[in-house]
Amino acid sequence: MGVVASYLNDIKAAVTSTFEGMSITFSHLMRKPMTIQYPDKIPVPIQETLPHRYRGILEVDLDICTGCLACERDCPITCITIGIDMNKETKQRFFTHFDIDVCKCMYCGLCSEACPTGAIRHSQEFEGASYNPAGLVRHFAPQTQNLYKPKKGGETEPKLVTKVDIGQKYLDEFATPDGGGAAEEG
Amino acid sequence: MKDGAFAGVPPQVVYAIGMVLTALVVLSAFVAPLAGLTSWLERRVWARMQSRVGPNRVGPQGILQWLADGIKNIMKEDIIPTAADQKLFPLAPYIVFMGFLCSFVVIPFGANLIVADLNIGILYLLAVTSLVVVGILMAGWASNNKWSLLGGMRSAAQIVSYEIPAGLAILTVIFLAGTMSMQGIIKAQGWGPWDWFMFHNPFTFCAFFLYFTAALAEGNRTPFDIPEAESELVAGYVTEYSGMRFLFFFFAEWGNLYVIGAVATTLFMGGWQVPPVTDNPVLLGILQFVTFFLKAYSWVFVAMWIRATLPRVRVDQLMALCWKYMVPLSFICLLGTIGFMFMSEPGRRIFGALTLGFAIATMINFFRRVGFQFRAAKPEFYWKPQI
Amino acid sequence: MTETAPTETGLFAEEMTISVGPQHPSTHGVLRFVVKTDGEVISEAIPDVGYLHRSIEKIGEKVTYHGYVPYTDRADYLAAMFANQAFCMAAEKLAGTEVTRRGEFCRTIACELNRLASHLISVGTFGQDIGAMTPFVHALRERETINNLMEEICGARLTYNYIRIGGVGYDILPETLTKIGQFLDHFGPIVEEFNRLLSGNKIFIERLAGVAVVTKEDALSYNLVGPNLRASGIKWDIRRDIPYSVYPELDFEVPVGTAQVGSLGDSYDRFWVRIREMQESVKILYQCLKMLPKGPAISKVPKKFRPPAGECYARVEAPRGDMGFYVVSDGSEYPYRVRIRTGSYTAMSIIDKLSKGIMVADLVALIGSLDVDAPEIDR
Numbered sequence: 046m047g048v049v050a051s052y053l054n055d056i057k058a059a060v061t062s063t064f065e066g067m068s069i070t071f072s073h074l075m076r077k078p079m080t081i082q083y084p085d086k087i088p089v090p091i092q093e094t095l096p097h098r099y100r101g102i103l104e105v106d107l108d109i110c111t112g113c114l115a116c117e118r119d120c121p122i123t124c125i126t127i128g129i130d131m132n133k134e135t136k137q138r139f140f141t142h143f144d145i146d147v148c149k150c151m152y153c154g155l156c157s158e159a160c161p162t163g164a165i166r167h168s169q170e171f172e173g174a175s176y177n178p179a180g181l182v183r184h185f186a187p188q189t190q191n192l193y194k195p196k197k198g199g200e201t202e203p204k205l206v207t208k209v210d211i212g213q214k215y216l217d218e219f220a221t222p223d224g225g226g227a228a229e230e231g
Numbered sequence: 232m233k234d235g236a237f238a239g240v241p242p243q244v245v246y247a248i249g250m251v252l253t254a255l256v257v258l259s260a261f262v263a264p265l266a267g268l269t270s271w272l273e274r275r276v277w278a279r280m281q282s283r284v285g286p287n288r289v290g291p292q293g294i295l296q297w298l299a300d301g302i303k304n305i306m307k308e309d310i311i312p313t314a315a316d317q318k319l320f321p322l323a324p325y326i327v328f329m330g331f332l333c334s335f336v337v338i339p340f341g342a343n344l345i346v347a348d349l350n351i352g353i354l355y356l357l358a359v360t361s362l363v364v365v366g367i368l369m370a371g372w373a374s375n376n377k378w379s380l381l382g383g384m385r386s387a388a389q390i391v392s393y394e395i396p397a398g399l400a401i402l403t404v405i406f407l408a409g410t411m412s413m414q415g416i417i418k419a420q421g422w423g424p425w426d427w428f429m430f431h432n433p434f435t436f437c438a439f440f441l442y443f444t445a446a447l448a449e450g451n452r453t454p455f456d457i458p459e460a461e462s463e464l465v466a467g468y469v470t471e472y473s474g475m476r477f478l479f480f481f482f483a484e485w486g487n488l489y490v491i492g493a494v495a496t497t498l499f500m501g502g503w504q505v506p507p508v509t510d511n512p513v514l515l516g517i518l519q520f521v522t523f524f525l526k527a528y529s530w531v532f533v534a535m536w537i538r539a540t541l542p543r544v545r546v547d548q549l550m551a552l553c554w555k556y557m558v559p560l561s562f563i564c565l566l567g568t569i570g571f572m573f574m575s576e577p578g579r580r581i582f583g584a585l586t587l588g589f590a591i592a593t594m595i596n597f598f599r600r601v602g603f604q605f606r607a608a609k610p611e612f613y614w615k616p617q618i
Numbered sequence: 619m620t621e622t623a624p625t626e627t628g629l630f631a632e633e634m635t636i637s638v639g640p641q642h643p644s645t646h647g648v649l650r651f652v653v654k655t656d657g658e659v660i661s662e663a664i665p666d667v668g669y670l671h672r673s674i675e676k677i678g679e680k681v682t683y684h685g686y687v688p689y690t691d692r693a694d695y696l697a698a699m700f701a702n703q704a705f706c707m708a709a710e711k712l713a714g715t716e717v718t719r720r721g722e723f724c725r726t727i728a729c730e731l732n733r734l735a736s737h738l739i740s741v742g743t744f745g746q747d748i749g750a751m752t753p754f755v756h757a758l759r760e761r762e763t764i765n766n767l768m769e770e771i772c773g774a775r776l777t778y779n780y781i782r783i784g785g786v787g788y789d790i791l792p793e794t795l796t797k798i799g800q801f802l803d804h805f806g807p808i809v810e811e812f813n814r815l816l817s818g819n820k821i822f823i824e825r826l827a828g829v830a831v832v833t834k835e836d837a838l839s840y841n842l843v844g845p846n847l848r849a850s851g852i853k854w855d856i857r858r859d860i861p862y863s864v865y866p867e868l869d870f871e872v873p874v875g876t877a878q879v880g881s882l883g884d885s886y887d888r889f890w891v892r893i894r895e896m897q898e899s900v901k902i903l904y905q906c907l908k909m910l911p912k913g914p915a916i917s918k919v920p921k922k923f924r925p926p927a928g929e930c931y932a933r934v935e936a937p938r939g940d941m942g943f944y945v946v947s948d949g950s951e952y953p954y955r956v957r958i959r960t961g962s963y964t965a966m967s968i969i970d971k972l973s974k975g976i977m978v979a980d981l982v983a984l985i986g987s988l989d990v991d992a993p994e995i996d997r
Contacts, residue, residue, distance in 0.1 A: 056556065059820040066540040068597060069815045070280040070752055072604040077613035079759050080284040098773035098788060121685030153688035153779040154787070159921075167773065220721075220789045220915035281755035377636050381658070381978070453749060454821055457979070540815070542822045543749025545979045546658060604814075607807050 092169040098218050100152045100167040103145050105185040109208050110164040112138060112192040116156035124149035125156060125165075129192070143186040147173060158219050162195060163212025254346050258332055266486035267297030273485070273535045275616075280539045284618055292617050300478070307474035312375060315471060319373035323366050324472065324479035330362030331483040331490065338493045339413045341503050341519035352413035353401055356494065357394070360449065363483065364390045367458065367468055370480070374471040382467025385546050386451060386458030392553045393448040393455075399561035400442035403435055403568045404428050404498040417502030429499040430587040432579060434567030439499045441561050443530070446491040448549070451484060453538040457546055492530035493523070500526050633661060638981070640669045646743065646985065647992020651969070653981065660981055663973035665966045670996040678945075678956030683709050683783060683923040686953065690943075691777035693958050694994040696739055699725075699732040700936035701943075701958070702781035707862065707932035708945040709783045712925035720913040721785025722864045727798070727906045728771060728780055729934075730899045734805075735764045736937035737892045737899075744889060744986040745816050748825050753816040760808055763801050770794045783923060785916030799907055802900050809896055817893060826889065827880030830972045830984040837883065840968040843961040844939025845891040846988055849875035850883035856935035868905050870898045885987035892989070895937075924951050938962050938989055962994035 081087060095101070117125045128141035157166045175181050193205075200209045271286065271294060278285030286293035311320055337352040339345040349355050364387050371383015405411055407428055408419040420426050429439050448455040458467045469480050496502055503519035544552065571579055605612075634657075639650035648669035654662040674693055678686050690705045691698040703725055710717060717725075742757030765775040772780035772788050780787050816822055832842065837850040847854055855872040857865040873894035875887035927949040933942040939961025946955040965988045973981055 052556075055820070062818050062820045063537075063541065064597060065600070066815050066819055067536060068600040069604050069811060070536060070540045072601045072608075073280045073282060073752075074276075075605065075612060075614045076282060076608075077611040078279065078284050078618060079282045079762065082284065082287075096770045096773070098771075099769060100773040119685065121681045121688055151688055151777070152774060153777075154773065155685060155688070155779075158787070218788060220786060222718075222784075222914050222916055222918040224914040277751070281752050282759050283755060377634055384657075456749070539752050541750065542745065542816075542819060542825065543979075544821055545825055545977060547977065548824055604811065608811055609804075609807070 092171075095169045097215075099169050100154050102147055102168055102170040102173050103150060103156070103165060103183070104168045104170075105143060105145070105165045106208055106212065107140065107143060107164065107185055107190050108205060109162045109193045109195075109212055110140075110143070110160075111162060111195060112140065113161060115159040115161070116165050119155045119159040121153065121155065122149050122151055130189075137191055139189045139191045140186040141189060142184065145183045145185065146181065147183055148178060148181045157215065160212075160216070162193070162209065163214075163216045164193075166212070166215045250347060254336060257346055258335060262332065262335055262486055263482075265489055266482045267301065268294070269485040269488060269531060270300070270481070271296045272532075273538075276532065276535045277539045279616075280536070287618065301475075304475045304478045309476070310473050312471055314375040316373035316375070319369050320471075321476065323370035323373060324476045325366075326369060327363050327366030327483045328479050330359055330366060331487050333359040333362070334490050337413050338490065339417060339497060339502055340523055341516050342414075344516065344520060345414060348412055348414045350410070350412045350415075353405065353411050353416070353494070353498070356490075357398060357401070360487075360490070361390070361394065363449075363487075370472070371468040374468070376471050379468045379470050382458045382470070386468060388546070389451070389455060389458065389549060390449050392550060393445045393557075395445075396441050396553065396557035396561045397445035397449060399558070399565055400438040400445065401494075401498060403438040403561075403565050406565070406568060406572065407431060407435070413497050413502075417497055417504060420501040420504060422501060422504035422506050424501075424587055425583060426504075427499060427501045430583050430590065432568060432571040432582045433586050433589075434564040434571065435499070436586050436590070437560065438564040438568070439495070441557055441564065442498070443491070443495060443533075445553075445557060446494070447534060447537070448553070450487045450491055450534075452488070452534055454541040454544050455549060456538075457543060457549065488531045488534050489527060491534065492527035495530050496523060496526040502526075631656070636978075638663075639666075646990055647995075649985075649990070649992050649995070651981070651985075653973075653978070655978060658977045658979075660973050660976055660978060663970055663981060665969055667963075667966060667992075667995050670992040672997065674997045675956050675958060678953050680952065682951050683925070683953065684921075686956070687782060688777065688779040690958075691779060692993065693997055694936065694938065694941070694960065694962075694991065695776055696991060696993075697732055697736040697937045697941075698776065698778050699729045699781060700934050700941050702778065703729060703863075704932050704934045704936075704941050704943040705945070705956075706781050706783045707934070708930045708943045709923070709925060711930045711932060712928055712945060712947050713783075713923065715784050715919055716917055718785050718914050718917050719864075719911050720789075721915045721917065723906055723910045724786040724790055724915055725781050726864055726868075727790065727903060727910070728768070728778070728786070730902050730906070731764055731767060731798070732778075733899050733937050734896055735761045735768075737896045738764075740937070740989045741812075741816075741889060741892055741896075744983075744989075745822075747982050747986040748822060750816055750819070750822065753812055756808075756812060756815075760805060763804075767794065767798055767801060770797070782916060782919075784919035785914070787916070789915040790910075795907055795910070798903065802903055802907075806897075806900060809893065809900075813893065817890065823879050823886060825979075826886040826983060826987070827884060829880075829885045829980050830976060830987065831881045832883040832968065832972065834883070836968065836971070840971070841964040842939070842968065843964065844936070845895060846888055846939065846961070846965055848873065849887035849891045851875055856933055856940055860933065862932075862934065864906075864909075867909070868902050870902050870905075873898060885983050888987040888989070922951050924949065933959075936961065938991065938994060939965075958997055960994040960997070962988075962990040962992075965990050966995055 083091060112127070112129050114127055117127050124146040126142065126144045129138055130141050131138045152167065154167060157163070173181070200206050274296070275285040275293070286296040289296045289299045311317065334356050336346045337349055337356055339348070367386045368383050371379045371386070404416060408416040410416060410419070420428055424430055428435050430436065451458050469477055472480065503523040505515070505518050505522050509515055509518070571582065633654045636653045636655060637650060638653050640648045650666040650669065652664045652666060653660055672692065674689055677689055681689065687702055687705060690701040693701040738757040738761045742754040746754040768778060769775050771790055771794055772778050832846070832850045834850050834852055837847050837852060842850070851874060853872055853874050856862070858872050873891050875882055875891055877887065878890050879886050925947045927947055929944070929946040931942055931944045933940050940959070941961065942959035944957040944959070945953050948954040969984065969988070972984055976984070
């Protein structure tokens with residue numbers, strides 16, 4: 046009798062669990078799909094919906110870069126190459142090249158954490174595909190540019206004030222031993 | 232005809248040519264787009280069941296996706312492995328395709344819309360769909376690939392075993408109808424659910440589900456899609472195929488879904504019978520065609536739904552299910568139906584009404600359960616099929 | 619190839635040697651098994667690993683301690699937080715650095731979220747291997763929400779580089795904490811629905827009950843860890859037995875296999891332990907959200923991190939078991955040796971023993987239930 050009972054039980058379990066599963070999949074037919082139909086059917090570009098901390102492709106604002114080479118040292122995969130030269134007459138140091146190999150970059154954020162002014166940061170860009178590897182080396186110093194000297198008591202030149210503020214806002218996201226990280230309101 | 236284009240040709244030959252042309256029209260104008268649209272619908276239905284969207288870019292709501300896939304596959308390089316059997320490897324998809332196409336000859340789309348109303352209609356259908364086994368075995372062996380061989384072997388065992396419960400369930404209906412001709416079986420039923428063979432008595436109700444499950448197994452659909460189990464055998468017997476040959480196998484599978492639905496409708500759901508609302512033959516014909524199509528296609532939808540829901544059974548469990556569960560049950564259904572044939576008509580009507588009531592109660596319970604699932608997960612409600 | 623004796627009809631039979639992988643839809647990552655079968659029944663399944671070897675341990679000798687943390691993400695990219703945490707714990711033990719209290723709680727929140735994500739992938743792909751494609755996509759849908767939360771916390775979705783030496787890299791904002799709470803409220807019923815769809819399905823149960831049973835003795839002698847070990851009935855969890863971080867203060871159960879269907883230690887038990895662990899992680903997260911203290915999220919750690927010479931082994935309970943980092947320092951700013959011990963590598967060794975006499979379909983169920991993944995095996 047136990048054999049017949051287990052036989053019938055098997056049939057019953059198969060039928061009821063199938064119906065249960067089918068009711069769940071049927072109920073899904075009336076739910077909103079979670080797909081974001083990128084890139085055509087989205088209300089705003091995805092880059093604007095990403096959080097500020099998002100670690101996208103690196104960008105450098107050379108106007109506020111002091112040439113301290115902290116990012117080049119801290120990068121664990123040596124994707125940043127910076128060249129600095131000195132003009133013999135004016136003793137002014139300037140950039141010869143500032144290249145970031147985006148295909149080597151592993152988007153760890155250690156370079157942006159090390160920067161004193163927030164000149165090198167991760168942007169919200171993620172669409173970086175290129176048809177050849179050479180296109181993935183970003184040259185941030187197309188012509189030679191002088192190094193930035195941060196002024197004591199804050200920046201005064203109007204064009205640079207906004208840049209310095211943006212850089213500082215990026216650096217404020219990182220946690221610091223004295224309670225930084227934009228977490229405390231009071 | 233004494234003169235003209237067909238002078239001297241015996242009338243039987245002209246008749247045969249006419250039938251062949253009709254068959255060609257049916258097949259190309261109906262079957263090809265049908266199989267293609269089924270593939271698109273399957274992907275949309277699965278996608279919505281999985282909280283995704285599915286193809287919706289090629290044409291309005293993606294309805295031309297199958298055409299794009301077909302054109303892409305035709306333009307692909309025809310790769311035949313050098314170690315494969317050079318004659319059997321290209322031949323296998325065509326045999327599978329032939330086996331499935333020949334079954335359309337006896338599908339009754341309407342009272343007068345059938346290519347050939349053979350008086351062994353359903354037997355012919357069973358015989359011709361078995362040609363698929365030969366094609367699959369050929370594909371598995373000729374590929375010279377161990378994975379394909381495993382898939383082909385599994386498929387042969389599966390299809391041959393599941394012929395038996397399918398055949399027995401069909402035999403149940405043949406006993407009730409008294410004929411094997413498809414139109415005859417439909418004419419033995421009525422237009423309302425109480426006249427359908429499905430609710431004739433509780434045993435035919437079970438026979439219906441047995442037939443549907445066995446037909447799914449014969450069509451290599453989940454939960455019985457072991458021969459092409461993607462996660463186990465890469466792609467089973469179709470592993471070495473590419474381009475249009477690959478697509479022929481799946482063409483046959485999607486088209487076969489419709490055949491399963493059509494046979495289920497013919498045998499158990501009254502076929503093209505409609506209530507007598509009009510006498511106009513053209514209108515009646517259209518109404519019958521639409522009714523039959525909707526009934527058959529609803530079972531196609533159910534097959535897609537099952538595929539999205541259930542996992543796969545293992546090969547030995549598949550065999551156990553067939554021989555230990557379905558064959559005895561189908562014999563019991565057959566004997567039970569024969570018993571009901573001896574019962575007096577009013578008594579049988581009571582049982583029929585009880586079966587119909589049970590079916591309606593199950594449907595209502597099912598939809599209440601769907602409501603429960605919805606309330607438990609508290610999702611965002613979106614019922615429109617287009618997105 | 620071994621030949622069997624001729625059958626009654628005079629035909630010879632041979633064993634078939636199949637190569638499962640390295641390109642295969644259901645080996646988890648780039649794995650290869652050389653499988654000898656007699657028809658459908660397997661007689662031997664020898665794993666062939668190394669297709670995903672990236673020399674992570676050797677790289678540890680070339681970069682600084684701070685610079686190595688992003689590399690640890692890649693040791694098991696599905697459970698990246700745990701590798702981060704284990705390495706940082708080892709470095710902190712070497713240098714004697716204290717971690718701030720808020721930092722510990724942030725670490726736990728991030729780790730338990732990562733555990734949820736990893737288990738979702740594990741059960742989802744397991745269902746897919748068995749043939750159920752829908753639960754896989756549902757699990758991935760939930761994981762997308764977790765990925766969005768991690769993106770808000772640390773800026774990345776898979777390789778986080780979040781847990782740093784001395785604490786965490788970014789503090790968690792109050793908006794993110796609210797969103798985590800909302801996600802947890804939504805997630806509990808989803809696990810129930812997943813159970814109704816997949817775990818309760820008769821076909822699923824029949825596929826897994828009694829398949830590839832790992833006995834207690836085998837589990838210990840083959841050095842299984844994590845859910846694989848607990849499914850065989852042994853109650854061993856690093857969070858409970860060698861506690862670290864704030865786990866002693868949290869109240870959670872350690873789910874053990876209970877021979878739910880079939881025998882103790884079969885594939886269904888391993889699957890069920892993972893589902894139960896997801897529910898326990900939700901409990902832990904609720905407690906952490908309530909107990910999160912104020913304060914700095916990272917303590918003071920020198921830029922040039924030079925721990926004194928010595929060696930240290932730190933272990934954490936990763937989703938795939940006990941992940942251990944053995945770090946040897948020679949006083950310079952580069953480690954002398956980093957050795958990673960992962961759970962999947964030892965789980966591979968039991969596959970050959972378990973696969974004798976099962977069918978090819980069961981081999982797939984076995985690999986999925988052990989939740990091996992290639993980056994952990996090959997590093």
